Amino acid sequence: MGVTEQGLLERDKDTMTLNMGPQHPSTHGVFRVILEMDGEIVRSAEPDIGFLHTGIEKNAENKRYVHCIPMTDRLDYLSPPQNNLAFCLTTEKLLGVKELPARADYLRVMMCELGRIGSHLVWLGTHALDIGAMTVFLYTWREREMILDLNEMISGVRMMTSYIRIGGVAQDATPEWLDGVRKFVDYFPAKVDEYESLLTNNPIWLDRTRGIGTLTKDEAILWSMSGPILRAAGLDWDWRKKKPYSRYDEFKFDVPTQDHGDIYDRYLVRVEEMRQSREIVKQALDHLPDGPYKIEDNKISLPPRDTLHTSMEALIHHFKLVSDGVKVPKGEAYVPTEGPRGEVGFHIVSDGSNTPYRVKMRAPSFMGIPGMCQIMEGAFISDVVAIIGSVDIVMGEVDR
Amino acid sequence: MTNEEIREQIDAIFESAIKHSAVTEHGDLVVHVAVEQFLMLMAYLKQNRDYDFDYLSQITGVDYLEMDPDREFRFDVVYELYSMSKDHHIQIHVGLPEEEPTLPSVYHLWRGADFPERELYDMFGIIVMDHPNMKRLLMPEDWEGHPLLKDYPLTVEEVAFSHNPDHKSELIKTPEDMKVDPWA
Numbered sequence: 337m338g339v340t341e342q343g344l345l346e347r348d349k350d351t352m353t354l355n356m357g358p359q360h361p362s363t364h365g366v367f368r369v370i371l372e373m374d375g376e377i378v379r380s381a382e383p384d385i386g387f388l389h390t391g392i393e394k395n396a397e398n399k400r401y402v403h404c405i406p407m408t409d410r411l412d413y414l415s416p417p418q419n420n421l422a423f424c425l426t427t428e429k430l431l432g433v434k435e436l437p438a439r440a441d442y443l444r445v446m447m448c449e450l451g452r453i454g455s456h457l458v459w460l461g462t463h464a465l466d467i468g469a470m471t472v473f474l475y476t477w478r479e480r481e482m483i484l485d486l487n488e489m490i491s492g493v494r495m496m497t498s499y500i501r502i503g504g505v506a507q508d509a510t511p512e513w514l515d516g517v518r519k520f521v522d523y524f525p526a527k528v529d530e531y532e533s534l535l536t537n538n539p540i541w542l543d544r545t546r547g548i549g550t551l552t553k554d555e556a557i558l559w560s561m562s563g564p565i566l567r568a569a570g571l572d573w574d575w576r577k578k579k580p581y582s583r584y585d586e587f588k589f590d591v592p593t594q595d596h597g598d599i600y601d602r603y604l605v606r607v608e609e610m611r612q613s614r615e616i617v618k619q620a621l622d623h624l625p626d627g628p629y630k631i632e633d634n635k636i637s638l639p640p641r642d643t644l645h646t647s648m649e650a651l652i653h654h655f656k657l658v659s660d661g662v663k664v665p666k667g668e669a670y671v672p673t674e675g676p677r678g679e680v681g682f683h684i685v686s687d688g689s690n691t692p693y694r695v696k697m698r699a700p701s702f703m704g705i706p707g708m709c710q711i712m713e714g715a716f717i718s719d720v721v722a723i724i725g726s727v728d729i730v731m732g733e734v735d736r
Numbered sequence: 737m738t739n740e741e742i743r744e745q746i747d748a749i750f751e752s753a754i755k756h757s758a759v760t761e762h763g764d765l766v767v768h769v770a771v772e773q774f775l776m777l778m779a780y781l782k783q784n785r786d787y788d789f790d791y792l793s794q795i796t797g798v799d800y801l802e803m804d805p806d807r808e809f810r811f812d813v814v815y816e817l818y819s820m821s822k823d824h825h826i827q828i829h830v831g832l833p834e835e836e837p838t839l840p841s842v843y844h845l846w847r848g849a850d851f852p853e854r855e856l857y858d859m860f861g862i863i864v865m866d867h868p869n870m871k872r873l874l875m876p877e878d879w880e881g882h883p884l885l886k887d888y889p890l891t892v893e894e895v896a897f898s899h900n901p902d903h904k905s906e907l908i909k910t911p912e913d914m915k916v917d918p919w920a
Contacts, residue, residue, distance in 0.1 A: 386874035393859075394883055398890070429762065557790050557820055560848020571820060578823065669762075670816060670827070672793070683796045683814065687803040698794040698816070706850040735874060 351379050354717075358387045362466040362721035365731030369709065371720070378720060381712040383705050388735035396695040400661035401427055401502060404692065408682075409496035411697055411733040414458050415451035417444070418675040419697075420500035425581055426682045427502050429669040431636060431662070438625040440504040441583040446517065446620045447490070447499055448582075449613040453524070454483040455676035456610050460531060463603070463725035467544050472534055479527050482520050489513045502662060503637035504630020514621065521618045528610055535603070545599040549711045549723040552597055559707030562700045563678025565727060568605045569597030575674040587616045599726040606728075636662055661690035670698075677701055677728055699733035737786060739765040742824065750777055755831070768829040775840045778828070781817060782845050787824060789817040792846035795853065797860040801886040810834040811862060815842070832862060841867040859884035
């Protein structure tokens with residue numbers, strides 16, 4: 337301790353260290369951040385992650401490709417179909433699969449977009465709850481329940497669907513499921529308007545979100561942010577448009593963007609994305625093609641169940657696929673896809689065997705955390721929860 | 737500018753530093769670079785206005801020990817770079833030897849490299865020079881070993897059941913080590 341020119345006592349440290357998490361409810365999982373506080377203002381924020389580290393990447397090196405799919409569900413557990421899709425697209429690229437049957441692609445797109453709506457509903461509910469708007473949470477959970485019921489109808493599981501498989505999807509959509517999706521598609525737009533009527537012009541919401549947690553376009557690019565955060569900062573970047581996979585080029589939809597890059601803009605972008613996703617689901621439902629729901633190459637996907645009794649080859653293929661799995665040619669591949677939080681992709685290295693040699697997930701939440709802590713610097717302590725909510729991290733894919 | 741043009745330009749400028757470069761059958765541009773020239777290449781890719789690789793998507797480490805034991809380099813570090821304005825996409829591979837794998841940080845070029853570079857050290861023991869905050873990321877700070885190495889044991893055998901005590905790895909703790917005094 338010394339004395340300043342004005343004769344005041346000079347302390348070594350003028351800031352207070354404040355620990356937040358890993359059990360704080362607004363960190364959406366087990367995320368810890370160490371804040372250096374100068375009064376109410378955050379001077380620096382140091383993230384601490386790894387509390388949910390389950391070694392999925394190491395685990396995948398010792399499992400067959402098909403067995404990896406249920407593990408990818410557990411990465412971003414709010415939109416599992418997107419992870420399944422990214423993993424399967426990369427494996428299919430290594431396998432040299434050029435094109436899937438149209439019905440398989442359409443079913444994949446429908447599941448992914450329903451997953452995106454479900455994920456954004458969780459985000460909207462919890463984000464509003466963090467800021468103090470309790471009602472939205474109850475409303476969004478009501479609609480998410482419908483999506484989970486649809487998941488259960490088509491895959492047997494409410495959350496960890498593992499519905500998208502290498503070479504297609506697990507099973508065909510039933511007429512009941514399609515009816516359920518139709519009901520949801522007709523029901524949902526009015527509900528999005530309802531959320532907006534609660535928040536978009538709400539003065540408290542505007543005070544808490546406008547001009548706060550701003551990340552400009554250049555900063556967002558520098559910090560490798562992706563998805564809605566880039567789009568809220570004014571960059572029109574969406575892998576569904578840039579490099580269309582799974583026939584996304586056959587659907588008409590807009591990529592919403594905003595200019596300021598603050599919390600409010602991220603809110604507007606995500607709410608509009610829910611409407612656009614609903615558009616895509618509706619188009620896929622209207623134009624759902626008939627035909628097979630997986631490729632007919634039985635070295636990659638299982639032969640139809642009823643052929644096992646009559647065809648020797650089908651039986652052999654079935655036995656080989658179940659007991660030995662898919663053999664993937666040597667090589668490495670990476671396919672970027674657009675998840676609810678940003679770019680989701682798997683870098684897979686194959687050594688020619690039936691297990692992947694190395695699996696690395698490009699997780700948008702993981703890449704987004706350093707940038708998020710950058711935004712926190714200079715913000716008020718009360719805005720920290722709003723900033724965490726607006727970046728929408730999922731700890732499952734951060735820690736993997 | 738097409739991928740093939742970028743490949744030719746980089747080959748011409750960096751000559752012998754480029755070990756291998758190709759546009760794959762899927763149209764991806766893949767460049768293998770020597771670690772000595774790696775940082776220069778990265779800075780060039782970022783700062784050249786014609787390429788404008790302003791976005792680092794991810795960094796992946798790969799340990800080739802089991803796949804190809806005779807490989808020149810045991811490790812490959814793979815960088816995915818995009819250009820947001822020009823829609824380019826490039827994949828940079830850097831080979832690193834088994835003994836003291838070291839490479840320079842690209843944090844001052846792309847801030848997004850912060851976490852992936854710490855993960856590289858955490859999971860593979862690859863030392864990233866000049867990183868502002870180099871410490872473990874996912875594993876606890878006092879963890880021994882680097883889990884994604886191919887010779888990292890999947891299960892730890894307890895010493896009491898070991899048949900060959902001379903052969904024990906550093907990871908194996910004696911029962912004495914396992915004892916933790918909660919009041920210490």
